[in-house]
Amino acid sequence: MSLKLQIQLFLFLFGLLVQAPVVANNKNNPVSKHQDPIFEMSLEDLMNVEVVSVSKRKEKLTQVASAAFVISGEDIRRSGATSIPEALRMAPGVQVARIGTDKWSVSIRGFNGRFSNKLLVLMDGRSVYTPLSSGVIWSQQDTFIEDIDRIEVIRGPAATLWGVNAVNGVINIISKNAAKTQGTLLTAGGGSFEQAFVGARYGGMINELTPFRIYAKGFIRDHTTTLSGNSANDTWHSARAGFRIDHSQGIDELILQGDIFVNGISDTVQQPPIFQSNSGLNVIDRNETGGNIRLRWDRTFSERSALMFQAYYDHVRHQLAPQAKYVESFDTDIQQRFPLGRRHDITWGLNYRLYNSNLDNTLITAFVPDKKSNYFVSGFLRDEFDWIPEKLKLSVGVRLGYNNLSGIEVQPNARIIWTPDEQSSLWASVSRAVRTPARGEHDVIINRGILPPQPDLTGLPLPIMQAIIGSNNFSSEKLIAYELGYRRQIQTNAAIDIAGFFNDYSDLRDFELGMIMSAVGMHRDVFFSLLQQEHLMLPILFNNNASAISYGTELSVDWRPHERWRLQKSYSYLNIDTKSNPAFRDIDASTGGAGTANPRHQLSLRSNYDLTERLQFNLWLRYVDKLAFYNISDYVTMDAKMSWKPVRNIEFFLVGQNLFSEHHRESQSDFIDTVPARIPRGIYTGARLDF
Template sequence: MKKLLVSQILALIFSANALAKANNSAIDITGTSLSELFNLKITSLSKKKQALNKAAAAVYVLTHDEIDRLGVTTIADALRYVPGVEVANIDASRWAISIRGFNGLAANKLLVMIDGRSIYSPLFSGVVWAEKDVVLADVDRIEVIRGPGGAIWGANAVNGVINIITRKAQATQGVLLEAGVDFKQNKVVTARYGWQLAQNAYMRIYAKHRQHDSTNEQFSNDNNRHNQVGFRFDYDIANDNALTLQGDLYSGVIGNVASQAAPDGQTQSGGNLLVNWQFTGDDNGQHKLLSYYEQTQLSVPMLDDQREIWNVDYQVEQQWQQHALVGGVGYRSLQDQVDTRPFDFIAPKSRHDEVINAFIQDDIALLDDDLHLIVGIKYEHNDYSANEWLPSVRLSYQLPDAMIWAAWSKAVRVPTRVESDIRYGSFSGEHLASERANVYELGWRKKWFDVWQLDATAYRSQYENLLSFEANGYRNKVSGKVQGIELSNSIQLQPSWLVRVNLSHATMDLSTASDSLSPAGAKTTQGQMPRNTAQVISMWDINKQWKFNGYLRYVDKLTSNNIDSYWTIDATLQWQVTQRFSIQLAARNIGDGSHQEWDALVPIEQQVMINFRWGI
């Protein structure tokens, strides 16, 4: 089967090459050259704009054009195609997503944001992916940082940072109508309208419905329904003075895979409101004030969680001689009510927590701007582990068409509400310490003749105080290391054809303390990380009307979950019928039939979806 899949993808590539040679079209598939693509501006690494190819970190940007080509309906599915991100589809509704190990439904060492608003759940420090949605046509880019981001973003940014950045309202003017359906009646419907309110003031509103029927109605109940509405308002008040106001409301239901008798396994609803004001001060410093309020309700078979979050962050950028300084302060308030059933095992039921933080980073340019030393530290005080200091040191050296960089960072994960406040008899999670990581990274980027670019990273992460599940509760009794190599190649075979080849290899070695009563837990976590993953991504503009994209993915076995290694092929064909109307056909999991990606009983099956879009 593996040989057949490899031969299929090779045949696909070579036949595409022959057709491309016969076609005189020279369409840049991303709207930029390869050099310009890797000179994109990013903001998630240092909370300021900087060129991607000068970032002293393992960074990848999934662009708006790439997302459009994927034929996916959720952010979680789009992340499959980002190098170094581990994505497992548990069933039709649930995902396990992480970076550099420690994956699971409640993966807790990854910080995920939408426009700078954290979407991880303080209940368990993971992301409820089924309740976090956006209109994919409104996503400008997804910035992914592999490695710690604690010195800038704080606790829980241990192994990576994902920031989903949406487009300005000015870029989404007019009507967008989109409908996608597959042959199993799963469907996604989106409507969006954008208009100009006044000079330099733009607005958009949207509504989205997503429905996924059960994978197998006789044996599974993994269906889900999600409805969401929202808006975004952008006002350019003056030069370097801009205001953004945006918000969303949502509700959804997820089936209970474990029980046909209780079909509604999970319900969620909530809303958020965010304001972002950026301006230039009298000192020529770049100032930014970001604040948001969020309210969520989550109900699962044994627990109800109601939560209110208010967050405010202020930062300023200032250039002084060879020093590029950025610093800021922040405050976060969390109020919750957690009810458990059939008996109480979370105490107290209601809790109000506060987090205060401050950070500073200095990017020092040396040797005529070829050498950069980036030193930063963040202080954070929380109600679970008290004071946390998160330093980072990065060094980069620019060569002709190349750059090398090295970094050391410290990161922590703070105990969660469930871990700290669980109470049942002698079982408790009191007096837990933060999980800690010291991470060493070495990276190299190289470009050859504007047709091939290589991004290579080697890393070693040393962990201590990792949690184990003991007979008397959670305890900090696990330590160990994860080390690996990540390679990302981008090859411009023709002006209209870009190929990416991504490879990663990693090993995890965890051990428990001698007095631990649960030594098998560390080995279970160890066996949930694939040693090897690979991706081949082909994006080809046949002509001005047709685009063909092919995706080959390999994921190594997960020994703890008894999941075999697997290959899958995905493909999309896009037809731009008119300037405003397009049709896309997307096929998923071609050639490998159904397979399991995690430990659920529900297999991930082949899927063919057709999507109709009218508008921009």
């Protein structure tokens, strides 16, 4: 569809919605402003939204000593976002860049890349970290988006409570209780880039104490384009289904939840030169299948005393290049909170996590051994002390853990918050966090190409394979973080939240050149049968010789100039200075290139306006600074959504995404060299029926 035709279609449908007749209210068609959260909640209510990801218990947002931001389900609906990464663009301090149709780089406070490894992402408290890269594969992380209650974004270390890899932040996607999703919801639509999507959810009652829901969804997304304007061959077909059961009786609550998914994805990969031939593009079709199941039990003895147990199992097949036979994880977690005297709240917990992986090796990437198990065991203790009741609160804690990749890890934290009145709070913290090694950093071999024989250099008439090789000596990356924040409700219709940070990183991932060696032993076992040719190996080795300093500030402003109009602004500034081996900065954007592979400035402005009680018009303007590392220019773009409810339970919507340009670049894949892609403008329309 041409640019001109897309714009004409958007304006035509927009005009139809604006001119649509208003259906009068009556008993059979009750449409009230009180059904819309923008009218239900005052700004004061929004500032007092409860979050659980900061201290693993419910706290008012205004009373947490952390840089926390909440993206509500209503925010997601109004934005028109169709995926979790797209919704995360709303939060200050979060870097989100789309690499291709199914690929994103997502991080907090920098060090972004396709396999960002300093961010912990949770789905209802279930970690979705992959042990191969210490990151998140976003194509596998999805749900029925209408079932998301909120996304809690914690910027800064949260390792004391959540464990390893909660270095730069935590993202917790929290779904609605099944009691809030009763009845049937159907949604469907399609357009240019979001070619087709359909979803259905049904909620009912097993008995009066046990609500449940089931859902199924699927979509087809079009390909992006290469820099030359050709197809990037990265279309994406996906299907997913799941369920949730909530049971509440007395002081006990029980949750049983699970999902399964199937992805069909294509990629265009830049192949390294093999057998002394020229490199070329290769289209790879890959399938991803997986599922998870989670059980959680809560017993609440009092407002200050509770016990929690959680266990989950996650299994994924065909995950990366190389194709994974399977990657699975098993996790158990127990936590207790109780009072100690009038002013102390004690929380302790134990966690055990096991990862198993079984991989197929290819000419490009191999793991030695191909099968391996990694485990993490840890415990934490935290004391929250009311120094001056309702005015000054101090919390200190420490997590002590052991894993079979880096050994013993200690992660302490101290936070203090002062609330001089109900409208404002000032907080500060200092934390230590670690990012443990991934399997890839210990066991991987990545073929970066075959060089012709160099007899003058090697003395042998054999080709030389350049290879990145993992090392068992690679240890954890460390961070000491200092944070300061301030929140204030300026008036009844305005609020501001500002946070600043200074991060000192050490033992970061870097590379060094090894000695040319004969490809024998384990390396010959991996590649010789595939290459069918003897060769030498030029190793590029992992080490922990890099370091970095980062600092920045994040600002969010929430303002309601009118009861029907809400404006939300966020701004982020980030500066990263790294010290690493300059010869290998092009390999790893998330460390050596971090200073220029992350936007220094980001700006977001959202406008949600209710034209009538049935007609909503939402705009979302974004600015992202340049990424010199990838030679990507800064860009400004806008999304728009118009939604119309002719009756209470039917909604029609029209969405335009990336409206300011036909295409733009946002990021590029590192390590796995997929072809650089441009993200297209998109327009889609659809309907939602809820009864």
